Amino acid sequence: MDKPITIGLPRAMLYYRYKTLWHSFFEELGFSVIESAPTSKLTLEEGAALAIDEACLSLKIFLGHVKALIGKCDYILIPRISNFGINHEMCCRFEALYDLTRNVFRESGQKFLTYNADMIQKKSEWAAFMGLGQFFGFTVKAANKAYRTAKKAEQRQQKAEQKKQELLYRSEKIKILIAAHSYVICDAYIGKPVIEFLKGSDVVPIRADVIDPEDGAKAGKELSPTCKWQINREILGSIVQNRDKTDGIILLSAFPCGPDSMVNEIIARRVKDLPILNLVMDGQNGTAGVETRLESFIDIIRFKEGKL
Amino acid sequence: MEHAYLGIDVGSISTKGVIIDKDNRILSSEYRWTEGDPIGAVKELVRSLEAGFDKEKYKIVATGTTGSARKLAGTIVGATMVKNEITAHAVGTTTFYPEVRTILEIGGQDSKIILVENGVAVDYAMNTLCAAGTGAFLSSQAKRLGIEVEEIGDIALRSKHPTPIAARCTVFAESDLVHKIQNGHSREDIIAGVCNAVVANYLNNVGKGKKIESPIVFQGGVSKNTGVVAAFERTLGCKVIVDENGHLMGALGAAILAKKSGNRNEFDFSMEEMEFHTREVTCGRCTNNCEIICVYRNGQMIDFWGNRCERGANFK
Structure with missing residues (x-):
């Protein structure tokens, strides 16, 4: 060539x-x-x-x-x-x-x-x-x-990412698991501002999508044995494996996402022991509505822990 | 001089302000329409608050702002605490109602529910993409029916058979409502139906899946509407508390949070004489084309925001 x-x-x-x-x-x-x-x-x-x-x-x-x-x-x-x-x-x-x-x-x-x-x-x-x-x-x-x-x-890359992720759980700060498709959470325009806002608020955001696909899909059965979608299965698995180590869950999805609209409803109904924020991104220009929701969600977690 | 604390809540429809002392007693309070001019509304608000306030005895050592214009209001009053309206309402309400379990809030453009356990907020939800079932819907329907929004409550209470109106979506509700009017339903039944629709919409959207436990406090502008209060009580099957200062809870919460935070900056009433204006500029330094808002006091830029990245950070 x-x-x-x-x-x-x-x-x-x-x-x-x-x-x-x-x-x-x-x-x-x-x-x-x-x-x-x-x-x-x-x-x-x-x-x-x-x-x-x-x-x-x-x-x-x-x-x-x-x-x-x-x-x-x-x-x-x-x-x-x-x-x-x-x-x-x-x-x-x-x-x-x-x-x-x-x-x-x-x-x-x-x-x-x-x-x-x-x-x-x-x-x-x-x-x-x-x-x-x-x-x-x-x-x-x-x-x-x-x-x-x-x-x-x-x-190698997956293992390295998973290892990096494991370290995040050791933090003493408030830890929030972000349940989202990787193309939502990693996107510079829709996911990154959410991650940056959380980091700026002294919170550790942890990605639920960083998980071994097979392990995740298997663990996810605990929340939904019949879920049809592989990526959502993995995210469910991540919630099952990590719910004890996090202070809250943010369900971040891009409007209108069919699989998320169903699976996020399952999560909200079946995960009762953690505060959950359902955040739907619609490419809106202003970040104000998103910031209000994120800020108050963090406040709720701090209220619970007596830190506010 | 005793210390006092100022809280300002600038919503889309109304602007609320309150000055409290160290024991959370209200020293002065004011409520006015925002009328699309948050800066003007805050200046007028401060002027009214000053009139009813003993400046010889107290000085304001901390200021909190909340509501959708909290950032702008915070900049022009020199706030020591800028907080979202959910937290502010939770703090305000639990201070005055430590027993409260559920806070229902319907404002001009959004609605929320806050669940409280042992005096602290543990969960909340807010309306998502659309403003269905908020004050804006009531105002537009009142206009359609040729009545003032303030009259809705009394008229609704006269109805014996509220007209069922589709509640899922405001657009459908509106066409359903027009259809019922043309079919000859009486005005009070229609209006009572609108109140029921607001409640059904709220419980289906914001309140979906939430366990609503008593005591329940209802606030926000729509809580002044006795028709909606009655519809809530009927649907939930229990009493709903509406505080006469319910509309001030956000401002009270902001003042209390400012008091608690420990940040101090004496409030200067002379801000009401200063000239503030804003300018929107498109950054243009990358393809995001962020809309940056610059705030000027007497011609000098005092703050700006809206940039997504550092390229817009040193904006002049």
């Missing part, structure tokens, strides 16, 4: 879950990988203009990120990740994401790259990555080697 093929990763949705896997796999095969810049108001505005009104905030942000990458890379990676087995499913947005985005940008001339992970249809992640390798003319052997390396890097 003279000039390496460039793969663009929109910094939204499943990027936060798979960024190490994607980076490592493509770089191992000699590609260059670029990412869109963190979400700003412009990302959201541009994405909202491309989406139908009823789409969730996260999808609008995703389209904004794709737009930022158009023409800047050879391929934009948008996988179709449907499920990891029965009752370990993804929101249907992730089934539609590739087709939907490709259609939104059909006149741009941009090339998109996808893979299909769907265990119910016996399509594994491994097979999907072998397909990606073949698409670019690599042997199964070379693709397999890159995938194994990428998987190892992913595990």
